Amino acid sequence: MRTSEESPFANIDWITVGIYVVLVIMGWLNIYAAVYDEQHQSIFDISQKYGKQMIWILTAFILAFIILVIEADFYTVFAYAFYIFFLVLNLAVPFLGKEIKGSKSWFRIGDVGIQPAEFMKFATNLALAKFLSNQNLSVISTKRYKTLSDYIEMYKNTIVTFIIIGVPMIIILVLQNETGLALTFTAFIITLYREGLSVNYIILGFMAVLLFILSLLIPQYYFYIAFGIFFALWFYFGKHSFKIFFTKLAYVAAASVFVFSSNYLYSKLQPHQRGRIDVLLGRGEINLKKEGYNVHQSKIAIGSGGLFGKGYLKGTQTKYNFVPEQDTDFIFCTVGEEWGFVGSTLVLVLFAFLIIRIILLAERQRSEFSRIYGYGVASILFFHLVINIGMTIGVLPVIGIPLPFFSYGGSSLWEFTILLFIFLKLDAHRLYILR
Amino acid sequence: MNRYQKIQLSERKYYIIGFIVLVVLLYIIRLFYLQIITDEYKVYAQINAFEFLTEYPPRGYIYDRNGKLLVMNEPSYDLMVVPKEAKGCDTMALCDILQITKEEFIKRMTKLSLPPNSPRKQGIFEKQLSVKTYAALQEKMYRLKGFYVQVRSIRKYPKPIAAHALGYVGEVSKEKAEKDPYYKEGDYIGISGIEYSYEKYLRGKKGTRIIIKDVHNREVGRFMDGKYDTLAIPGKPLYSSIDAELQEYGEYLMQNKKGSIVAIEPSTGEILCLVSSPTYDPNMLVGGKERNKNFARLYADTINVPLFNRATQAMYPPGSTFKLIDALIGQKDGVLFPNTRYPCARGYPPMGGKPKCHPHPSPPDLEMSIQYSCNSYYSYVFKSIVENYKLWGNFENAYQHWREAVMSFGIGKKLNYDIPFEKPGNVPTIQYYNKVFGKNRWFASTVISLGIGQAELTAVPIQLANVMCIIANRGFYYTPHIIKGIGHEKYLDSTFKVKHYTYVTEREYYERVVNAMEKVVEAGTATLAKIKDIKICGKTGTAQNPHGKDHALFFAFAPKDDPKIAISVIVENSGYGGVWAAPIASLMIEKYLKRKITRPDLEKRMVEANLIKANIDYIKSGMPDKKKNITYKKRKRKQ
The missing domain is CATH 3.40.710.10 (DD-peptidase/beta-lactamase superfamily)
Incomplete structure (x- = not known):
């Protein structure tokens, strides 16, 4: 156990803290560039977004400090409490909060908006870590269990795990209408994979996504023909037994049903979501003034950056507001335009370095709680990075989630700060955990 | 819990890290394509943000052999409108002055709001107001939000003589505009007489002003503070041999x-x-x-054929x-x-x-x-x-x-x-x-x-x-x-x-x-x-x-x-x-x-x-x- 003489900052991984600070400052510089105009140049101008963000950053630093000062055990002990608290808050938002552009996820306190859904991520991560670390059996393990009670426990664990992740996801998706934020919870699949989730499920998931995309691009009957041929070959060259025959038949039937239903599912999406998928897949006529506008403008901004960019504050596309949401979800456009290929690559590499560093830190934990939590942090950061940058460079559909540390907004900055620094505190505390 | 199994699972970190590195590499390749290989987006960025505005030079005056003025320029007033800003203006008053119906008003506004026009961009609502209309409009201008009068220059003949010799100026034909890169549709060009023969001298040289536009097509500044702008060169005066x-x-x-x-x-x-x-x-x-x-x-x-020289x-x-x-x-x-x-x-x-x-x-x-x-x-x-x-x-x-x-x-x-x-x-x-x-x-x-x-x-x-x-x-x-x-x-x-x-x-x-x-x-x-x-x-x-x-x-x-x-x-x-x-x-x-x-x-x-x-x-x-x-x-x- 930790002695009282030791500083609360002992054993902190300063490299991670350093990357965090660098990313936050780069983020602020880019928000300044995105919002910049000649009339408002003071960095503390509260009427401007960069002035506000400066305040968010300073408060985030204070928050980080507080997190580091608090005992590490606090997060372990109160993991469920955090989870329940934010769950309740998220349930309450749609009824108490203010509706902004169709999303009911904001609390407004004076001039300041708070989005509880952001904080649900670290709370869920805590709860997930707490639950998984307390179990004897891992979730959906590759291991074959010996007894029936083992199986029962495994399935029970699985169900609870999916409830922990799924409940906030459904609340945010259905009640708050925040598709992007809800999708971030799927990031925990990486944590689960590390904790024993069978790789088959991940492959199945990828296959499903692939089939979904293909079913939108290719007429359906091609699939049925392909499945038929596949099944025939599979049956002809495979083992001949009734059990296997039916298993194979079931697979193919499931795939067919999935393909059949994917178009229906697609048609049930909201029009703007369909539009975003269409834009990505190049389906039909894309109107660059409407659904295709964001991505087109984003690609223009990034593409016009060249090798070294146009220089800080010299980007015409971002400065004159051609890219929508350029200070929040599309902040990477500013990086791409003004800092060019070199700057964008640097940002990507920094993020990759941070995520990998967190994974390595997680792996060195003695406590399962810390490790699982650490993987959760890495998963969430990675998911945001992939989705956010993927949409700005036009390889993924537009999903409105922020780029960690960069995008304008207090809630997301606070959330990522809390998420990261709880882990840093846990990591600093690792030596005091008894094996 | 089985320790062996735990070690086996910890090997999964390599797959995870490998996956992360792979995705980031793919993104870097994509960025390399967007930013270095293709020029497409750089061109789009130009179109987006720059507008090359033409500055029209005044057309050269024409004098007679004794220095008497035969042809000069006169300001002409076009009524311009930015449709989006025209909300809540006194439509009735405007229709009254221009003597148009409300339907006509709506028709014109709709036309000016649709591409290639834009509700945020100014368009010509009425060309060449008469002096009387212009005066009437000036009085009501404060009630016509979003409207303003733009001055252009057209030809003016102090004496109504020598129509055939002097010729006239009109909008350039589509075919001519396509053939001659100097002209754009809507430009004026000499169509007959001296105006035609000496077009090259009379027209002067158009200048270009490069402005930077924002997403709403509004002017927000000049490119490089006007370093690449060219000035319009006024047309040369002509001395005709005609004795007025x-x-x-x-x-x-x-x-x-x-x-x-x-x-x-x-x-x-x-x-x-x-x-x-x-x-x-x-x-x-x-x-x-x-x-x-x-x-x-x-x-x-067809009886007098006045246009026939x-x-x-x-x-x-x-x-x-x-x-x-x-x-x-x-x-x-x-x-x-x-x-x-x-x-x-x-x-x-x-x-x-x-x-x-x-x-x-x-x-x-x-x-x-x-x-x-x-x-x-x-x-x-x-x-x-x-x-x-x-x-x-x-x-x-x-x-x-x-x-x-x-x-x-x-x-x-x-x-x-x-x-x-x-x-x-x-x-x-x-x-x-x-x-x-x-x-x-x-x-x-x-x-x-x-x-x-x-x-x-x-x-x-x-x-x-x-x-x-x-x-x-x-x-x-x-x-x-x-x-x-x-x-x-x-x-x-x-x-x-x-x-x-x-x-x-x-x-x-x-x-x-x-x-x-x-x-x-x-x-x-x-x-x-x-x-x-x-x-x-x-x-x-x-x-x-x-x-x-x-x-x-x-x-x-x-x-x-x-x-x-x-x-x-x-x-x-x-x-x-x-x-x-x-x-x-x-x-x-x-x-x-x-x-x-x-x-x-x-x-x-x-x-x-x-x-x-x-x-x-x-x-x-x-x-x-x-x-x-x-x-x-x-x-x-x-x-």
């Missing part, structure tokens, strides 16, 4: 008559006036909206005037001498009195033949030229020689002067007659009426004025030009300074003709043209017109020994040539040389005559003297 006073006077005399007056300064080739009547007020054809309306009206007037485009048989050229060529070829006499028996005897002639002393010598305009005499002269086998071997060669000699006087070919759409006139070719009559089946007698300027021979008024210049200059001409100089340095193209010598250059041949021409005015067919103390040399002519009264022609230059002005006057349907064309020419000469008129009675009679109406009455009455064929022919061959 003479031009105005010519149009004054020609009112209610069809025809043309062309006056040229023989010693330079400068066109002093170019009157084509009926004419129109050039102020009718400025700008856009009014112009189109007026143009359609002028275009539809008779001075350069109407082709008439030169008639008796042509005898002067015969006389010159005949002398040069050595087949005609001052004392050569040919018989006249009220016609050309060898062909049984055809072409016919009128009573005069017979047989005339050279001088008398011009003075009395003997048809028989010039039939002989023509025959002697084209049957000069001693010189040319055969008829075809001789005819070809005659044709070339005639064309050296500037008839039947383009003179390449600086007024657009010039008509060449016609001197029939050998090929033409071979086609009509068959090879070797036509002779001098077949085409004998060419000798008296009839048959297929045609010329335009400016060419005939040019012939007067040649005689005045005794053997050469300068290409007629309507410009005195371009810009303040008064640059003049060197092609206008070249003397073009005709086939006949011997002064003595000319003197004989000139002396005879003097007698035409003194005691011949054009005594009405006589002015005290100005020696005018002239020649009347008549052009056949089967559709109404004949056209009267008169050509002259003066003074005889130091010619200052050569003039051709054609008055259509005036019947008797010497009565109308000669006095008008005489008044013009007097005006130009003396700057005052000493014969107000003659002037009054010329001005008040309405020959257009007279001709209509004549046609309505069934053209009595044309029915009697003999009288008709007699009249025609006279003079």
